[in-house]
Amino acid sequence: DQQVKQNSPSLSVQEGRISILNCDYTNSMFDYFLWYKKYPAEGPTFLISISSIKDKNEDGRFTVFLNKSAKHLSLHIVPSQPGDSAVYFCAAGGSSNTGKLIFGQGTTLQVKP
Amino acid sequence: GAGVSQSPRYKVAKRGQDVALRCDPISGHVSLFWYQQALGQGPEFLTYFQNEAQLDKSGLPSDRFFAERPEGSVSTLKIQRTQQEDSAVYLCASSIAGPRAGKLFFGSGTQLSVL
Numbered sequence: 203d204q205q206v207k208q209n210s211p212s213l214s215v216q217e218g219r220i221s222i223l224n225c226d227y228t229n230s231m232f233d234y235f236l237w238y239k240k241y242p243a244e245g246p247t248f249l250i251s252i253s254s255i256k257d258k259n260e261d262g263r264f265t266v267f268l269n270k271s272a273k274h275l276s277l278h279i280v281p282s283q284p285g286d287s288a289v290y291f292c293a294a295g296g297s298s299n300t301g302k303l304i305f306g307q308g309t310t311l312q313v314k315p
Numbered sequence: 316g317a318g319v320s321q322s323p324r325y326k327v328a329k330r331g332q333d334v335a336l337r338c339d340p341i342s343g344h345v346s347l348f349w350y351q352q353a354l355g356q357g358p359e360f361l362t363y364f365q366n367e368a369q370l371d372k373s374g375l376p377s378d379r380f381f382a383e384r385p386e387g388s389v390s391t392l393k394i395q396r397t398q399q400e401d402s403a404v405y406l407c408a409s410s411i412a413g414p415r416a417g418k419l420f421f422g423s424g425t426q427l428s429v430l
Contacts, residue, residue: 208357245406303419304360305359
C-alpha cells in the first residue's frame, strides 16, 4: 500500500524552463508535506515544505502547491538550472505521532544546458 | 558535528553474518530516524528515537533488525544473520525537535551489500 506516489520516474527539461514534479497521496491524515533533493552517493537534503493549512509555499526558484481535495502536490522549479539535476522525493507526515515521514519513489530530474 | 555522520560508508557482508551500522546525529538533535532505501525506491521508515527512547519500531522488517541509542546521541542499527534482501542503503536522519518535527537532516547512508 503506497501512501505517497510519484508516478513519473524521470523528467527532462531545458535549462531556463519550468520543471514540474508531481506527487499524489492517499492518506487524508497527512498534514504536512516536504520535498527532498538527492544527489548520487549523498543523503536526501531538505528543499521546501508545506503545511496542509496552506495551498502554496514559495522559496526562491522553488514553489510547492498543495491541492488537498485532489490529494496532490507539485513542485515547480523556475527557472531550471543544470545543478538542479537530481532525484526529487516528496514526503508526507502527520499520520502518526512519531514524526516519521512517508516518502514517494522519487523522480529523476535532468536539466539540459 | 556539522552534519549527520554514518559509518561505515560501504559494508559487504556474507549471508548469515551480523552487521552493525553507526549513526552520529547532529549535536543536540532530539529525534533520530533510521530509513532503508532499496535501489530505485524512496526511503522507507524503520524506527524512531526521541532521545534514548525508541518510540516507534513499526518499520523494522523482522526481529533480525535491532536499533539502540543508549545515551540519546549515537545510534546503532544491528542486523543479525543478514540475508540478500537486506541489501540496501541505510539512512540515518535527525531533527532538532520532537515528534512532528518534519524537517529531517540525513546522513549519506551506509550501503550494505549481502552476498
